[in-house]
Amino acid sequence: MSEVNKERRQLLGAGAAVASLVVAPGVFLVTAGKGRADEEAGEAGPQWGKVRWGMLVDTAKCSSGCTQCVSACDKENHLSGETLPTSSQWIRKMELTDRETGKSYSLPMMCQHCDNAPCVDVCPTGASFKRWDGIVSVDRHLCIGCRYCLMACPYKARSFVHHPVTDQNPDVPRGQGCAESCDFCKHRIDEGQIPACVEACGSTGGGALLFGDLNDPKSEISQRVATIATLQVRADLGTEPAVRYEGIL
């Protein structure tokens, strides 16, 4: 399945290249998603792919009543915290029950920062993009609100801003009519901090979240994922998420 999807994506890319040659000779005012991200990397210094931020969720430590990560995210990113069908939710607690054994699990679900991100592939303008360090987010000035990324994300991680936004965090610009999702608190990461949810889970939650650089073999997260069995959600789709779950196989 994963192979099929990779092939599909390659085909799509090839088709795109051919089409752009055939269809738009001389219309190359084009800024493709990746090019833009590279530019950003240029500004920030580090090269593409050197760092890959990831998260490991230990479901054994995450309990069903706890929503510390969710509250911390709402507070950090100035989300309303409401759970109407129209409300944005960047991170949510999912309750799972195995249909055969009856065993239940509780875990946080948010943007999985896919390496092969469907939301980036489908975005017509390149607003949905992957940063040099693997973080996927939306440039809210390029987003036209087509909502194709909401349709494409296998994890239901994207939200569309339905409600008017007030009281914004200047570090986290949001916009009515645009798509948005968890960005691993990139404004905090750029200052050397960890995401708000991870911090909250560690202090007042169950300490279930481990954050770090998957490309650094010496990091705690790399060593853990190298030694214990972990799950990438819907790995069959070939999206290669940077978030992994342990204790639920």
Add this chain to the structure above:
Amino acid sequence: MSSVVFREIESRGKGYYGILAALGVVILAGLAAAYNMETRGHIITGMNQQIVWGLPHVFAVFMIVAASGALNVASIGSVFGKSMYKPLAPLSGLLAIALLVGGLTVLMLDLGRPDRIVTVAMTHFNFSSIFALNVFLYTGFMTIVAIYLWTMMERRMNPFTKAAGVAAFIWRLLLTTGTGSIFGFLVARQLYDSALLAPTFIVMSFAYGLAIFILVLMAAYNWTGREIGDVIMMRLKKLLAIFIAAMLYFVAVYHVTNIYYAERRAVEAWLLLHGGIQTELFWIGQILVGSILPLVILFHPKWGKSRAMIASACGLVIVGGLIQMYVTIIGGQAYPLVLFPGMKESSTFYDGVVHPYYPSGYELFLGLGGVAIALFIVAVGIKVLRFLPESLEDHVVRAHHGEGH
């Protein structure tokens, strides 16, 4: 084309302008709805985080798909050399452009930030996005069809009609494939992850486009007192019946192959058996009203000869087509994503539950506004330019047909 005289329609005073005025009102209502959606946000619609594409997409995708189908009549004439259809080719091209413009308008006005269409959407392209490719497929389609129309209507250009017709035909296949692929690439949504979706859309476009074409043709001739003879009517009718049957076949194959994938059995059982409104819409709307009834009418020894009944069959195909788009687009989103196969899921973000959708009047009027735009373009087009043959009575068609090519 020497024996067929094309002529712009004569203005019939009040009647014609009455239609234009009525369409104008619907267009204004659609624009007002779009204005409200833009200034107040999508919060005033029935869409939410679960149903992210609503009624406007149903109308828009239907019109875009029908647009390429409307071009078929012209294609059959020029590409496949069936000269009987040639007198109808200009109307077929006009209808294709009109439907595409109507559909795209709805699609663009439904964006969260329609103000960025020119500033961002036309300058930033991500070429791995089917959406971005479609921008080129759609504008290319309009250009090619416009050239095609020109070669048909300008005598000096007639020698190039065939070449332009072939180009337009190939382009229309690309266009519908592109539209079908918008859904086909959504691998995580079980109802869309099928390579059969694109060809199914092509077959549907044949049926929807032809149904609209026949209705518009009949209406235009009726209102202007011109004649359509039985020869051409029966041909068109038979063609429509074939397209409907092919559509039914593709829909059946699509669902049967889905049932073969164990993981998709649940979603198929939901849609086909216990999906509530979606199941009813599928069986009653898409299958019964949109396919079976029209087939019965068209093949019926008596009804199949009545103009009124043929027109009703076309109407049913169109209604059924809109319902099919509803089931495909809304139904495909209503069924929850499966993140953890084998688990029962729940959350504050409506995981694991079927999502309801209550479309608002704004969405309905935006969609209808798009339809009105398409009809308005056709009405104006046949008035100011010579799109319609003066007569399609049997002797005219036969004479032309006999002349061969």
